[in-house]
């Protein structure tokens with residue numbers, strides 16, 4: 475089954491998405507997400523200028539060989555641009571395989587290991603009261619697992635606090651928005667938020683929290699310890715994971731479960747974290763970590779060390795990625811949870827999909843392949859718009875992780 479053509483579709487139905495469409499000689503096509511928030515066109519160019527010409531004439535059935543060809547063959551291995559491009563090709567080929575064998579992707583991955591996929595949504599508010607209301611709203615919508623983020627007294631803006639209730643979009647058109655940070659203000663405030671949430675909602679709902687790479691290891695240890703009474707499902711990205719060894723220090727001090735991995739692109743970015751059991755959940759995603767083929771390798775390594783998956787699923791990961799993630803989640807043994815941020819109606823119209831959400835759980839559907847399509851005519855009505863993620867400075871002006 476020869477690949478005869480492939481094209482990169484860039485569109486902006488509310489936010490930018492990069493989608494690869496791979497066509498085969500017998501008319502079957504496959505889709506893969508290649509969206510890298512704030513750097514979309516770099517991946518689009520990597521694909522159309524360098525990868526697409528290599529795909530023409532290849533056998534679409536040889537997924538593993540194509541993965542290795544693009545990974546080893548480039549010489550310049552790893553990195554978000556390369557791995558997102560490889561991920562898009564990989565997902566598109568899995569989609570083609572599923573369609574040509576008339577089977578949903580999860581069946582090709584070993585079949586369902588569970589009946590449904592537990593997901594978590596994002597509740598946020600400008601202060602504690604608003605966050606309490608947002609969590610209540612998510613509970614009402616059926617969510618069993620809820621991430622809670624709140625504005626911090628004294629800081630003008632905070633990571634994760636959106637403008638609307640169900641949609642959160644940090645990237646902004648034309649120039650990066652600026653935000654300000656104080657670890658001290660955050661550390662003093664955050665236990666009061668979770669004390670209040672447990673008081674209000676009791677022990678049952680799973681509560682999650684994202685620190686977004688902002689603390690030093692010892693600060694993270696302190697926060698983890700201070701949150702122990704509120705038994706979080708996880709504390710995410712407490713410190714940047716570039717130095718994987720730094721998690722040893724956090725681990726020495728707290729039993730709050732840790733989740734890391736949304737900015738990892740390769741198994742080598744999380745190998746120490748997994749093998750030393752420094753984390754409990756690995757958050758690598760189909761789109762940014764080399765597709766289904768590589769994500770399975772990461773999950774298999776993690777399984778030995780009792781680390782479970784908790785894949786990234788923010789709105790900048792397109793419905794094509796969400797569909798692929800749900801097939802992976804349904805099939806992989808050591809699944810933990812899936813992040814799910816609802817896409818806007820405009821996005822959903824461009825990407826009609828078989829996956830469904832009900833009562834806090836999801837299912838990828840039974841359509842062959844990934845089960846997500848693209849309406850190209852509609853996509854063409856939403857041309858690319860340059861957008862940037864925010865930048866973050868400490869109160870004295872020093873650049874900090876956003």
Ligand code: GCO
Nearest residue numbers: 511684686736787788790813
């Ligand atoms: C999350 C993430 C996102 C990222 C965003 C960057 O946990 O969902 O941290 O909110 O910031 O995906 O593009």
Ligand code: MG
Nearest residue numbers: 684710711736
């Ligand atoms: Mg995160």
